[in-house]
Amino acid sequence: MYYQLYQNQADLMAPFRAAARGFGGVLRQFDNGGPETFGVRQAAATLELMAGGGLTHMRPPFGFTTVMVGNQEVKVEEVVADSTPFGNLLHFRKDTEVPQPKVLVVAPMSGHFATLLRGTVQVLLPDNDVYITDWANARDIPASAGRFGMDEFTDHVMRFQRVLGPDSHVLAVCQPAVPVLAAVALMAEDKDPATPASMTLMAGPIDTRIRPTQVNALALEHDVKWFEQNLIDTVPWRFQGGGRKVYPGITQIGAFISMNLDRHVKAHADQYRNVMGGDSVRADAHRKFYDEYLAVMDLPAEFYLETVKSVFQDHDLALGKATWRGRAVKPEMITDTRLLVVEAGKDDICSVGQTQAAAALCSGLPEEMKVYHLQADVGHYGVFNGRRWASEIYPLVRDIIQPGRAPA
Template sequence: MRFMATYDLMETMRNTNQWLGATAQAIAAYPAFAMVPNPALQWMGAWGEVTERSFARMVAKPDWGIHSVTCADGRDHLVTVEKVIERPFGDLIHFNVQGREEKARKILLVAPMSGHYATLLRSTVQSLLPDSDLYITDWHNARDIPVSEGKFDIEDYTLYCVDFMKELGPDVHVIAVCQPAPLVLAATAYLAEMEPDAQPSTMTLIGGPIDPDATPTEVTDFGNRVTMGHLEETAIQRVGFKYAGVGRRVYPGLLQLTSFISMNLDTHAQAFQDQIMRAAQGQASDNDRHNRFYDEYLATMDMTAEFYLSTVERIFKDGEIARNEFVVDGHKVDIGKVSDVAVMIVEGEKDDISAPGQCLAALDLLTGLPDSKKANHLEPKAGHYGIFAGRAWRDNIRPLVLDFIDQNTRKGGAKLKVAT
């Protein structure tokens, strides 16, 4: 219960700060104060506005906000988000672009489960929608999943990816961004052995920790330095009474957010100070650059304890993917069995999370894949975020990935139904 009490204490602190912000904003807007203008009241109202919005966003799931897309015919086509497969821990969703001709490219974008929602890839989705029939994994917040739904670790994550690929058929092109790269590689190897006809046409792995020790970073050093007992004691809590997942052991999103912000504390502090000044001067807006970024950045989600702990232990500490020793549902997968899936690796020169070399290690594991089906690209001066959502992605990487997909499209093949 002490872990549940800690979870509720964090939520209480968040809720209190949200209330304080809303209260300050309301007091500063009191009509009687307008008779005696005071800059301090403007500052208090601005502080309240920024504070209330920030703490409220920490428990809100962002909306995709993609309502239409301009296609090759020059017309704007409405976009609807449809669930193709619904599962307790994550759904497969489809961006249905209404009224346009069917696209030859069918892409499955595998979003990371690393503290943020799949909407973190909103700009990636927007860049791919005009030229492809796009699907994405939409992972759920663990706090909202009842304990009765059972566990969810990296093996379950891998099997979810297997089922999603089977549903979409062998003509699908898979793009895995960051965290899921090693598990998507394992899922493809699993299919290569168990159901080879269900393998995707291509697989693009972007900035993922296939071999975290290939080029160590602060992230990998932490994984090697911390003990599992210490990590479980300090990072894992039980969901409090406010949510449907009450009692579930999780790595809380609020705790993750504390870690994210502490890595660049001075930068974030300055950003919020500047936003308060803009709000006080009437220059802030609901959809300005600050709010667009932090509405997404602050919206964190809980991860199941077993997923977080198994990721650290099996991917980072034991290097099961890097050593080709990964086991899924009692079956040891052999990455060398992948022989008919074209694979592209994308890395960023300035990536300080998955440094160059970590993702490239996948090509050495694909011993059964001819060199003609392997490709890699190192984007100069690009950081982690830039290789899948920034200017480097839009201007340089996206065209290369789409060309790679077109050159390696596998025609034909019906999709394989999966159990629900």
Template structure:
């Protein structure tokens, strides 16, 4: 009933948003005198903000058409190089890259948002790397005939993607996928897989959430797993290809994140309203662009979400040495030559300081000169991978780390 109730509410809100948009356009039409005085601009701006906040959104496009390198502009090519039911492997490149440019696999979060949330991450790293990214599917459009998708499958996908790209690949995990990416590196390292990542960078990841717990961690710890299964898991309705699949709906995750910082979101929308009243379309456009992406959400499979809550946030299975993949306990001692970079934000309210850094201690067989920690001053969770501080402060550290290890030989199994 939860999903059906949401669909009914969404249908009604779509109608209201359409009428609000029409009203805003009428009031701002040059032929309408109300748009020039009195409450006309205020009403038009209020209707515009309401329409934007309530309109339905689908999966956004990456829309990275060009990149500038050393003052020269290069056209970007985007392609799907590997298709899987629960996620594709995308490749971004341009003709300005040298033949020996580093290959970087960016692992996008499967946490309610599409991979396009990392558009800024891809665009920045594309300046120096051939970039690949995991483009996870919206669970509600994956037919039940495709089967389950859980943490084991997530790790398998990463291993398959790395093998498809080939030896010498670097990997960057942003937030939630730091755990399965760390696990995949350990599994591949233990078996001396020639396609194991040369470097693994983890940014704002919940490797050990016992370090500086945040409100997100508290929510996961304060309720038993059964509470999440009974209260946030829903069944996809018949209107979608994935009808009958049990999921954690994206709209619930978005509601949770919005509620965590409700005051800030209200201030942002009020700021957009003021820009519109003043006729500052450019000022309002930045806020609109952010929320166009932020409000575009997708569903997660129930098994993946519940396993993540249980093993990452409640049992701390990976740091406790109890994380199992395909029936085998993951041994972090398998990471012996994949160089690790841990990046954290000083003001991160999702993954607290120390949670990602814990990976450096857990990889106890990796030499110290193969480990690096970087704390970004004044940076929140979103700023770790997007915005000016990501582009100018964090990305150069990552590029330098990749450059240091680009030619490092890995042991090849005969």
């Protein structure tokens, strides 16, 4: 199978990339920026591109050590608050006695690690007691741990929300918007005391019939059997998850790159010029982005296939047909959870209107408890990362979590 072929190639290239990384670093020490070291810079730039061309399968660090709370700098410690074979509930515990609202950030299980939301967490941290779903790489999960599908994802959201307890909040980015909405509906119907006080859904595929994107169209080109036969593979036996059926991260990252191939080719050409020109700021920014972007994780096969069928093909939640372990999911049972929906005007993954559909589904929620925001000038990632997220979107999140809060 192609997973084993990929792994063989990666193992073969690993020592060459390591050597390129080390030798390139040595060469940079001899570069004085002058014309006499032009050849050194040229060689270092070439080695840089070679070293950075491979994928990794380990989660990069979040890297938070301190944060400002008010006018005080406090320490941040990563603590595992709960754990299952499929992921940890990671708590960014702060060394402060200032009471803050507890917020569960539900990261997408979409081929990248939860650190893709580093910028999201960074902005939330000063005002909130932040937790995040730190999903495990499926190739590191023993097959004996069992299956992980949409029901199990929803289980985890409810389980982790109960760890946070009453008067906490939930924020879902992209794909988890569907199981998060389902989890909150189930908890609301059961009058669970841990039902979130607020729910923020950001660029998530609640109803993909609305203005279908290229991603949505691709999901409809074949039946789910085709996806199983052509995109699902088996983890090689040398890994802890050996024998587990997965949607490999290499397949997902290949799809992402192919959607914007010209942009990635240009980025690497620019990086060559950055190193050649001694622009260390831009070169470091490129390295940081691609170290994260090329860190990939495998998805459990059943989760990927059920997502394709339920969310993108059958539109179960949007059509009122969604179930959790055979029980109907009823978003209309949500009556006390404030709702914020955020979309991006330039989103080529989840188009405008797809997430907004959640507001109509939550028909039992008073209109004054629903807030919709369209950030017209950003794409998909700009909803939860970057300047617009920090300056224009986050204030709305803060207000939905703490209505009536005095401005900072």
